[in-house]
Amino acid sequence: MREKRFTNSLRITKTARPGRNSVREVVLVDPRPRTLDVIMDPETRARFEALGHLVTSEERRMPDEIVERHLPETVLVVGQTDLPAERLARAPHLKAVFNVETNFLPNVDYGACEARGIRVLTPASVFASPVAEVALGMAIDLARGITAADRDFRNGAERYGLAGNDGTFRFAGSTIGIIGFGDLGRELRRLVVPFDNPVLVHDPWLPAELVRRHRAEPVSLDDLLRRSQAIFVFAAATSENSGFIGAREFGLIQPGAAFLLMSRADVVDFPALLEAVGNGRFRAALDVFPEEPVPPDAALRAMPGLLLSAHRAGGTLDALHDIGRMVVADAELILRGLPPQLCRRADPSTAARLRSKPIAVT
Structure with a gap:
């Protein structure tokens, strides 16, 4: 032919x-x-x-x-x-x-x-369940310091009991914020039901009535950032939201909170995010990056306070x-x-x- x-x-x-x-x-x-x-x-x-x-x-x-x-x-x-x-x-x-x-x-x-x-x-909805599952696992990891404790143990710097939980928090019962409430955000909301979390949602494309039907509270972005101990970013990249979470917004996040970027790297000011994590304000989990594959010499590879995943959350x-x-x-x-x-x-x-x-x- x-x-x-x-x-x-x-x-x-x-x-x-x-x-x-x-x-x-x-x-x-x-x-x-x-x-x-x-x-x-x-x-x-x-x-x-x-x-x-x-x-x-x-x-x-x-x-x-x-x-x-x-x-x-x-x-x-x-x-x-x-x-x-x-x-x-x-x-x-x-x-x-x-x-x-x-x-x-x-x-x-x-x-x-x-x-x-x-x-x-x-x-696209095929990825909702695997991405939400990884996001939940990473949130619990950040909250309880699981990977950090493992690294300390392997380096001979482990701390036992209460000392080993310094800076951690219980994920169960903590207020969580979901930015972007499409398939991914709604699946995450379903997965956290047994943890009895108060759930805040920010999504300017959705009416408040829909958010409330999922037993969540519709709020402004600033309110969500101030009140949440674990923040999940599932927002899609649009012509209007490039870098919409930047240095000012990171400054609103509670010290010691967990921030999870699971959708598109372009929705955050990435250098500002790394600066906030580097300063120890909060911990973060990243499954997406501005440049993929991430360069071998990227500073984030050695940065404390980061839980890293190679854009693999949905690819089962x-x-x-x-x-x-x-x-x-x-x-x-x-x-x-x-x-x-x-x-x-x-x-x-x-x-x-x-x-x-x-x-x-x-």
Whole structure:
């Protein structure tokens, strides 16, 4: 086939769909930086390959020439293909776009998709449970000094009993603050129910009534920072909130509190965060960084008061396989003329404000 001269990873899989012989249905599969083996178990992969004629490029982004060649017959796009309005106009049969990177990137004209009835979807909710689970574990670690005590012990500097708990606090019953109350924040709120924490929430995109339904108190950012002993940042990066937690905000945090950055590094003033931690004002856990991979000589690697995680909170095998399951299940519904039930649909009014950047690793 002519496509094979562009890349060995580009291929077409032809399958027959009962009752659909009049139109050749093409599924463009352009999933980089992910691959199908990462997001689909064998059973899901078999269901996926039954959706139509797959045109797949996994080792690199699909060449524009191949995208353009197949647009007139494409019914689904699975991946992060550039889809400006003029390209969408050349795809009269396109029904849905599944972003399997799980961010709504700025390379799609969301308004044009809505106008043409094309659903743009992401299975991002798959990461809510694993990220919230790690966030809870790291919060307890910071509160009780678990990793710090382990390091002291290994260095022969352990302290026993009350002395070994200097500067710690009980996580159970402590007031916690959640900044950003989407899938991640709501899952964290569900996980902490047994700990009987008063929960404060700051999310300017949500009405107070919704926050209260989750047995949480809607508050301003300043109020949350002042009152919380453990602060979880799950906020998405938008065109309005770059570095919105900076030196002034860090100065509001209680001495000895725990601060957990679990969403996007861009929402904080990162140098100001490191300065506050370096001064001993509070401890912090970081799963995301302005530059990834973090440079080997980065000062934060040796900084006391930091609990570090290499952007791994959500990347469990079961979560990644759930991406494939959700995409295939919703794709099957859409091709039957039914609405999707599992993936989140992009709203042009919010997608245009997001500043998601392509991820560097799977």
